[in-house]
Amino acid sequence: MKVAQLGSGTPEIAVVGGIHGDEPSGVRAVEQLLDENPSVERPVKLVVANEKALERQVRYVDEDLNRAFPGDPNAKTHEGQLADDLVEELSGCFTFSMHSTQSHAEPFAIVNELHERAKSICPQLPVQAMVETSEFAEGRLFSEIDTIEVECGLQGSETAAQNALRLTRSFLTAVDALPGDTVGRDLPVYRLVDAIPKGEADSYEVFVDNFTEIEPGDPFAAADGDMQVANESFYPVLMSSYGYRDVFGYAAEKLDVLSTSSAAD
Numbered sequence: 721m722k723v724a725q726l727g728s729g730t731p732e733i734a735v736v737g738g739i740h741g742d743e744p745s746g747v748r749a750v751e752q753l754l755d756e757n758p759s760v761e762r763p764v765k766l767v768v769a770n771e772k773a774l775e776r777q778v779r780y781v782d783e784d785l786n787r788a789f790p791g792d793p794n795a796k797t798h799e800g801q802l803a804d805d806l807v808e809e810l811s812g813c814f815t816f817s818m819h820s821t822q823s824h825a826e827p828f829a830i831v832n833e834l835h836e837r838a839k840s841i842c843p844q845l846p847v848q849a850m851v852e853t854s855e856f857a858e859g860r861l862f863s864e865i866d867t868i869e870v871e872c873g874l875q876g877s878e879t880a881a882q883n884a885l886r887l888t889r890s891f892l893t894a895v896d897a898l899p900g901d902t903v904g905r906d907l908p909v910y911r912l913v914d915a916i917p918k919g920e921a922d923s924y925e926v927f928v929d930n931f932t933e934i935e936p937g938d939p940f941a942a943a944d945g946d947m948q949v950a951n952e953s954f955y956p957v958l959m960s961s962y963g964y965r966d967v968f969g970y971a972a973e974k975l976d977v978l979s980t981s982s983a984a985d
């Protein structure tokens with residue numbers, strides 16, 4: 721883990737990249753901020769999390785770090801120990817954690833519950849949607865640390881790296897670490913209600929777009945050509961053929977649309 725800081729004093733704000741080693745966009749955003757070294761109005765902790773996995777360009781070394789929280793100093797796995805270190809490092813910090821995905825190009829935010837801070841910050845970020853994980857938060861960073869996660873775009877893409885930097889700047893502006901105003905937008909909110917399991921197979925396909933409602937009877941995915949059809953309507957979120965080992969992604973319900981009266985109005 722690499723830890724650096726913008727400004728002086730004890731940070732109550734943190735920006736994290738590289739929870740997953742095959743998602744370089746957030747790491748590039750952290751490094752670029754360090755290079756630019758902007759003057760900040762409150763100190764910001766910058767963290768590159770899983771350096772070992774990043775070196776190997778793999779999602780994780782022993783286990784998925786974002787399912788390993790709170791971790792344990794005596795864990796047998798690299799990520800189990802790292803999770804414990806990260807919780808200690810981020811303790812007391814409102815944290816912004818960047819991911820990228822094989823599922824969806826447009827940035828969106830993920831929170832574990834719709835707390836007031838998330839509702840005020842997320843509509844100020846350049847994201848398409850906000851997703852509440854509710855009961856699917858187990859082992860994720862935000863089960864331990866007050867965190868907004870963002871999906872910055874497609875893994876390894878230049879656009880995701882650019883998005884990551886833009887998202888970070890918006891976040892730091894929204895929490896008054898960087899000067900200026902954010903742009904507010906109306907933000908649809910979704911809540912995960914089910915994981916969509918995928919059986920053992922050699923090839924997988926996904927036929928649907930994230931955040932676009934599926935009707936009963938619609939085929940949404942296939943495993944070795946075996947079509948899976950929706951029993952009831954749902955909104956697909958984080959759906960991809962090969963992004964996760966044992967699920968295609970998640971079924972969500974749409975809750976409402978948040979709007980904000982931003983400082984830019």
Ligand SMILES: [Zn+2]
Binds near residue numbers: 739743818820
């Ligand atoms: Zn990730």
